[in-house]
Amino acid sequence: MYRLALNMLFGDRAKLAMLLCGLAFSALLMAQQTSVFFGIMSWTYTPVYNIRAPIWVSDPMVEQANDAKPMRDTDLYRVRSVDGVAWAAPLHTSFLQARMQDGNFKLITMVGIDADTFAGAPAVLSQGLIEDLRLPNTVIVDEWGAQLMGRVTKGPDGKDVVIPLKVGDTFEVNDLEARIVGICKVRRAFTGGPFVYTTYDRTKLYTLGARRTLSFMLVEPQAGVDPVKLCARIEADTGLKAWTSDTVIWSWSDRSLARNTFWWFWKNTGIPFSFGTAVALGLFVGIAVSGQTFYSFVLENLKYFAAIKAMGAGMGVIARMLLVQAFTAGLLGFGLGVGMAQAIGRAMIEKGMPPFIMFPQIFWATLALVLGISLVSAIIGIIKVSRVDAATVFRG
Amino acid sequence: MSTHAAHTVAVRTHGVDMFFGDGETKVTALKQADFEANRGELIMLVGPSGCGKTTLLSVIAGTLTPQTGTVEVFGQRLDGLSQEELTTFRRKHLGFVFQSFNLIPTLTVLENVMVPLLIQGAAHDEAVAKARAMLEKVGLKGREYGQPNALSGGQQQRVAIARALVHEPSLLICDEPTSALDKDTGAQIMQMVRDLSRSPERCVVVVTHDHRIFRFADRIAEMEDGRIRRVVEDASLLDTNHL
Numbered sequence: 233m234y235r236l237a238l239n240m241l242f243g244d245r246a247k248l249a250m251l252l253c254g255l256a257f258s259a260l261l262m263a264q265q266t267s268v269f270f271g272i273m274s275w276t277y278t279p280v281y282n283i284r285a286p287i288w289v290s291d292p293m294v295e296q297a298n299d300a301k302p303m304r305d306t307d308l309y310r311v312r313s314v315d316g317v318a319w320a321a322p323l324h325t326s327f328l329q330a331r332m333q334d335g336n337f338k339l340i341t342m343v344g345i346d347a348d349t350f351a352g353a354p355a356v357l358s359q360g361l362i363e364d365l366r367l368p369n370t371v372i373v374d375e376w377g378a379q380l381m382g383r384v385t386k387g388p389d390g391k392d393v394v395i396p397l398k399v400g401d402t403f404e405v406n407d408l409e410a411r412i413v414g415i416c417k418v419r420r421a422f423t424g425g426p427f428v429y430t431t432y433d434r435t436k437l438y439t440l441g442a443r444r445t446l447s448f449m450l451v452e453p454q455a456g457v458d459p460v461k462l463c464a465r466i467e468a469d470t471g472l473k474a475w476t477s478d479t480v481i482w483s484w485s486d487r488s489l490a491r492n493t494f495w496w497f498w499k500n501t502g503i504p505f506s507f508g509t510a511v512a513l514g515l516f517v518g519i520a521v522s523g524q525t526f527y528s529f530v531l532e533n534l535k536y537f538a539a540i541k542a543m544g545a546g547m548g549v550i551a552r553m554l555l556v557q558a559f560t561a562g563l564l565g566f567g568l569g570v571g572m573a574q575a576i577g578r579a580m581i582e583k584g585m586p587p588f589i590m591f592p593q594i595f596w597a598t599l600a601l602v603l604g605i606s607l608v609s610a611i612i613g614i615i616k617v618s619r620v621d622a623a624t625v626f627r628g
Numbered sequence: 629m630s631t632h633a634a635h636t637v638a639v640r641t642h643g644v645d646m647f648f649g650d651g652e653t654k655v656t657a658l659k660q661a662d663f664e665a666n667r668g669e670l671i672m673l674v675g676p677s678g679c680g681k682t683t684l685l686s687v688i689a690g691t692l693t694p695q696t697g698t699v700e701v702f703g704q705r706l707d708g709l710s711q712e713e714l715t716t717f718r719r720k721h722l723g724f725v726f727q728s729f730n731l732i733p734t735l736t737v738l739e740n741v742m743v744p745l746l747i748q749g750a751a752h753d754e755a756v757a758k759a760r761a762m763l764e765k766v767g768l769k770g771r772e773y774g775q776p777n778a779l780s781g782g783q784q785q786r787v788a789i790a791r792a793l794v795h796e797p798s799l800l801i802c803d804e805p806t807s808a809l810d811k812d813t814g815a816q817i818m819q820m821v822r823d824l825s826r827s828p829e830r831c832v833v834v835v836t837h838d839h840r841i842f843r844f845a846d847r848i849a850e851m852e853d854g855r856i857r858r859v860v861e862d863a864s865l866l867d868t869n870h871l
Contacts, residue, residue, distance in 0.1 A: 243734025539730040544719025545747045623691035
């Protein structure tokens, strides 16, 4: 009977197309919006993602990775003296204005790393050498920043053309020269400005006037020391806040800086609400369109279901037929919708905007929701058919 | 049912009352309806509109349960059976031919005929083979993979007959089987029903208004006001203007 149920479904191509459109649109909206949402939210903990250190130490009032509250340089020595710490390096982060050669100003995120160990340096450089950062007045700019801060000129066709910054180019920060010695590849930040790396000591010059420049400390535990236990020890010994650097936002760890950053933005911004609205809209549109279309499919076939009932099919068989029809449409709609979301996502990734991350959880959650829509549609149909009296087949 | 094999009565209703609604809206459809049909017989239920023919047919088919009275089909009492038991009974013993064919338009002719077999739980290949054989019997060989809507009215009713008989039911219920057909096609269809149902293990009950097909009946039961008024063997004894 299930094969016949499918033939009934596929035989009505107009209804099937409508049903698939509703389900696919719903799946697309839910998967695409959720993936963009998580993409954008993943930018919130970019510092932790870009700078891989087992433990981050901050001022105790810090709530998330973009919220640097400067500490005293002497705090670094206190942390280094905690039992179980192999090494600790200073890290500075601040938002500054960079003055370009054409006089234009751009907002940048300056990152100061330890010049001795280069702890916190970008992992991949597409141009230049990290060691050149030890030369006077030198910086490393990320690829997106090189593009954003590039020089705009007129092309042969009269249109604006951006010539990206390259090694050797210069700009100014607080009237001090910053000479580019490298271009790096890092993930972009939620806060917008491109990353400009320099040495920790040099940030004191660029942030002229700032009394404290120690934003975070990057800590490596000694071999065999559990990072979570070391965090607790650092907090107990120094009164500072210690975080682990895992970027699993789904974890229950209170110590994860990435997770805390993610949920801070979740609670304190309207982003989840706006994206949640779009996802809810997808769900409701799916239920409305698919439910209505499937209901109309059932209505159109009601007299045939009544005939099948009269011929001796129990409600169990008919219910399973309707479930097979609804779930088949659901799976096809899901495939189409998520396929389109992936295609759009790939196009986005190539352009870099907006960010797109389809976690396996998003895939499975979308599948569950689409099948939920199918189930609701099937239940509506089953209720309708169950109320049909088999005797109606004798009434013309 | 085998214990009743020697019994000649296939269908019997006794003292059946059937009404719908209550209070001022109460409509009595059957009043002490007594009816009998024999094995190997094609019996027609005739009468004016609203006399209770379709209700009696539904009671015999087990799709309606009467408020009072007994219903027996091939030795099985239907009154008192649960809905599930009635469903099982219909699945095993009943075949239906409907006024408007009720062929599922999105299925092929072959698939439509397979439906009763698949409801019974037959394997797909077995259902295909039996449905093919039955379609050949009703003269529709070569039409198996067409859509029902592509067939003429007569051909569609032949498909419906094939569907009604493919699982070899004991009781064939036909509700106005020729009302959508012209005279000649209607006659052909009734001849086919009569030929295919001629078996001591089978009984055919036909509800009809169409006096042109009365000649195919072994007996005709005339209904009036919810009860059987009389049963005749010769259609000429009926006042067709009254029907």
